[in-house]
Amino acid sequence: MxxxxxxxILVLVSTILGLLLFVAAYELVENIRYYQWKAEKYTxxxxxxxxxASPDPILMWEYKPYGRYEYIQMNRYGFRDYDYxxxxxxxxxxxxxxxxxxVTLGLxxxxxxxxxxxxxxxxxxxxxxxxxxxxxxxxxxxxxxQIYELLVTKVIMFSPDEVxxxxxxxxxxxxxASGKKIRYFQKPKSFFLLRGEKLYRWLIGAExxxxxxxxxxxxxxxxxxxxxxxxxxxxxxxQVVLLPVFFVKEASFDNYPLTDIHTDISSYLMxxxxxxHDLLNVFRQQSEGPxxxxxxxxxxxxxxxxxxxxxxxxxxxERSRHAQxx
Numbered sequence: 001m002x003x004x005x006x007x008x009i010l011v012l013v014s015t016i017l018g019l020l021l022f023v024a025a026y027e028l029v030e031n032i033r034y035y036q037w038k039a040e041k042y043t044x045x046x047x048x049x050x051x052x053a054s055p056d057p058i059l060m061w062e063y064k065p066y067g068r069y070e071y072i073q074m075n076r077y078g079f080r081d082y083d084y085x086x087x088x089x090x091x092x093x094x095x096x097x098x099x100x101x102x103v104t105l106g107l108x109x110x111x112x113x114x115x116x117x118x119x120x121x122x123x124x125x126x127x128x129x130x131x132x133x134x135x136x137x138x139x140x141x142x143x144x145x146q147i148y149e150l151l152v153t154k155v156i157m158f159s160p161d162e163v164x165x166x167x168x169x170x171x172x173x174x175x176x177a178s179g180k181k182i183r184y185f186q187k188p189k190s191f192f193l194l195r196g197e198k199l200y201r202w203l204i205g206a207e208x209x210x211x212x213x214x215x216x217x218x219x220x221x222x223x224x225x226x227x228x229x230x231x232x233x234x235x236x237x238x239q240v241v242l243l244p245v246f247f248v249k250e251a252s253f254d255n256y257p258l259t260d261i262h263t264d265i266s267s268y269l270m271x272x273x274x275x276x277h278d279l280l281n282v283f284r285q286q287s288e289g290p291x292x293x294x295x296x297x298x299x300x301x302x303x304x305x306x307x308x309x310x311x312x313x314x315x316x317x318e319r320s321r322h323a324q325x326x
Contacts, residue, residue, distance in 0.1 A: 030191035038184060047072050047140075053185055058149040060185040062139070071110055077154075080105055081116070081136040089133075089159040096134045096316070097160035099147055103243060104138030104166045106305065108295045113302045115166075118309030119316075126317045135160070141178035144171055144223040152230055162237035164312070165227065167265070168298055169245055169258065172220050173212040177298075209245060213261050221268055228274050239275035241312065242266065244283055246294025246304070253284040282311050 050067035054060055063078040075083040089095050098104050098116050106114030116136040123132045137155050139146070151163065170177045175194065188194050201211055224240065231238045242265060245258060262280050269276040283293060286307070293304035300308060 031187075034183070034187060034191070050074060051140075051181075056149060056153060057186075059142075059146055059153075060182065061141075073111065079135075079137055080111060080114070084158075087158050089161075092131060094130045094132050094162070095158065095160045096132060096162045096164055097137055097155050097158060098134055098164050098166060099137045099151060099155060100166035101138065101142045101147075101168060101171065102140035103168055103299060104136060105140050106136070106138065107140055108299045109302050109305055113305055115300070115305040115308040115312070118306055119312050122309055122313035123316060126313065128317055132316055138166075141181045143174050143178070144220045147171075148223045148226055148230075151227060156234070160236060162239070163227070163231055165224075165238075165240045166243060166308075167240050168243050169209045169213065169261065170298055172209070172216045174216060174219075176208070176212070207257070209258055210261065217264075224269060224274060225272060228272070237275075239277065240265075240269055241308075242276060242278045242280070243300075243308070244280040244290075245297050246290040246300070248291040248294050248296065250290050252289040253280065253286075256280065256284070277311075277315065279308065279311065282307065 047063075047067070047069035050063050050069045050072060051061050052064050052067075054062040056062075063074045063080075065074060065076050065078045067074040067078070072080060075081050077084070077087070096119075098119075104114075104116065106116070111117060114136060116134045116138075119134045120132075123134070135158060137150065139150060142150065147165065155163065175182065175197070201208075228238050242262060244253065244256060244262070247256070250256075259280070262278050266276050266278050283290075286293070288303075293301055293307060295301045295304075
């Protein structure tokens with residue numbers, strides 16, 4: 001019996017040591033490959049030299065002032081917006097700061113076709129009692145912690161009256177959708193665990209959005225509350241606009257598979273005093289399907305941006321006429 005126990009212990013110890021050696025070797029090889037990859041790929045796939053390392057470790061990256069790459073042009077502050085001469089807000093203007101990822105940035109469309117600029121066009125046509133100025137603070141690949149940091153370190157300097165966060169369901173993903181960009185600016189703590197998670201998600205066959213929503217829901221919601229508290233303390237309004245995923249192979253939004261996630265997000269935000277507007281209902285009312293409004297799963301087409309802008313302008317107009325915008 002004692003011999004058997006010794007053999008079992010020996011096997012266990014040998015297995016553990018073998019696993020530890022394997023993991024160590026894997027990490028070493030992946031670290032070598034990582035630094036080789038990083039040396040060869042100096043941000044050419046991220047708008048050329050427009051994307052640069054940020055001195056803020058939470059932001060990780062930002063845009064170079066006046067940076068330009070193809071149809072992407074930044075202003076003096078490093079945002080895809082008008083080149084405001086000053087950060088100061090003009091008198092008698094209600095300033096709405098739009099924050100978010102590449103959807104807010106307007107990846108895939110010209111600057112004039114982004115929902116932010118279309119929003120400005122629509123609100124001007126409505127002859128509102130209050131002049132509304134929408135500003136674009138979109139940054140491709142940013143997740144909730146980065147967007148929060150952007151808000152408290154940069155957006156706030158432009159004195160917005162309201163902050164509008166355009167939330168996409170891939171905002172709950174901290175490692176995959178923008179994985180290469182995140183890894184470029186911040187080396188993973190463990191390549192083995194990173195690969196293990198991808199393998200696990202593949203083995204269980206989890207739908208991408210549902211997997212990351214369940215995994216990171218609490219963390220993202222915590223940052224939503226941080227945004228609200230920060231803005232409440234400064235007397236700035238805050239709302240979240242929730243964008244559906246464009247399943248472009250589907251003919252319509254009728255069988256949209258993530259409705260329960262939208263409902264859960266909306267319920268949580270409303271229960272915590274955050275205004276939320278779910279655009280899924282707006283897209284469902286249209287005669288055209290996802291392929292008409294989306295260039296891919298996450299990025300609206302020119303027509304999609306226009307619909308988003310039109311809906312936001314309509315809601316702002318209703319509030320303006322009820323004297324809620326001051």
